[in-house]
């Protein structure tokens with residue numbers, strides 16, 4: 001099979017069959033835009049997040065992390081502009097009352113009501129019915145704090161993780177050993193009441209973001225944008241994404257927020273071959289800190305001791321969704337190969353982020369082999385902290401196929417000879433080659 005043509009249906013089916021992603025509350029008919037990660041999905045997602053954190057927080061001396069609350073004082077979302085402006089253009093089928101993203105129906109990237117109304121003037125809904133007027137729909141989920149439900153205690157589930165970073169800018173500056181330029185990173189859930197969630201985990205209502213707000217002297221902002229853009233690319237390559245499927249696209253001024261000085265999307269050609277937003281990087285100027293200073297009444301300016309300048313820092317924001325990265329990894333890793341007249345499905349996921357790093361597969365369930373295999377398993381888990389799977393059921397061929405489909409880079413088979421020669425066989429996922437190694441050398445062999 002041409003590996004460039006993996007369809008969304010194929011990925012959805014593999015994800016369900018092999019325990020990566022399930023529909024949320026499936027036994028009750030599901031809920032549009034919500035998904036649950038299964039045993040292999042959660043391992044993969046955790047590995048993606050750990051890799052991001054290691055690359056962008058631990059390996060960068062000028063970036064520190066936080067973990068902010070999902071629910072914040074609603075004033076924060078007034079200052080950020082979300083209460084007023086976090087809207088998508090919506091249009092309704094007047095017969096079925098199904099709602100659609102007006103920009104998607106019109107095939108344009110804008111939320112300009114006049115333009116959309118004009119473009120949809122003579123259009124029908126996908127079901128062939130009349131459309132109502134185009135209007136704006138705020139995508140924040142509302143809830144209430146405390147026992148009473150009223151307008152006074154409305155709060156929002158955060159629509160992005162960035163908010164808590166801005167409100168903690170001064171706290172971090174005062175407590176961590178950082179000075180401008182520096183970044184604050186955060187990974188966490190965000191919630192958006194998307195009008196039409198779709199394409200599996202690509203557009204969801206509960207998503208997870210990995211965001212950095214990098215605070216800089218305005219004069220250096222573009223320099224840091226270019227530097228962080230390069231770092232991002234490097235990280236995506238390390239994850240094993242296909243480079244020929246990725247590209248940066250600079251957003252034209254009319255597609256950017258009014259305060260944005262520059263904005264790039266990193267796009268990935270998912271299943272249908274059309275580039276779609278994987279992540280982005282923006283020069284947000286000093287909009288955020290200026291707004292938070294105005295609404296909180298706190299001074300968020302910075303005095304640079306070296307240049308003797310006082311300024312409101314500019315912010316460069318690299319942001320990316322865990323769910324979209326995970327989908328791109330599945331797409332990049334999916335391969336179908338002919339082996340001895342049969343089709344082998346294999347996920348060629350980079351070993352560092354594979355959901356299962358090693359599978360221990362004894363060739364028999366006999367007690368003496370189980371005892372040795374159990375020891376090998378325990379020792380390897382203790383020494384490495386990898387996710388290691390132990391499986392002694394079914395034929396070895398079936399077990400290999402299963403591990404191939406979940407992307408396990410190494411299978412270790414233990415046979416009766418192992419009892420004598422204290423050696424085991426490593427089977428490599430991508431080449432299917434096998435080599436015999438001493439048990440005492442297993443960790444170093446598998447770490448290479």
Ligand code: GAP
Nearest residue numbers: 160162202203204207278279280319320321324
């Ligand atoms: N703080 C900036 C911000 O939130 P965004 O472009 O709205 O920017 C950032 O979102 C990233 O979050 C996107 O590039 C995408 O990876 C992810 N994302 C946004 N909405 C999403 C959704 N509905 N489903 C899945 N991922 C989403």
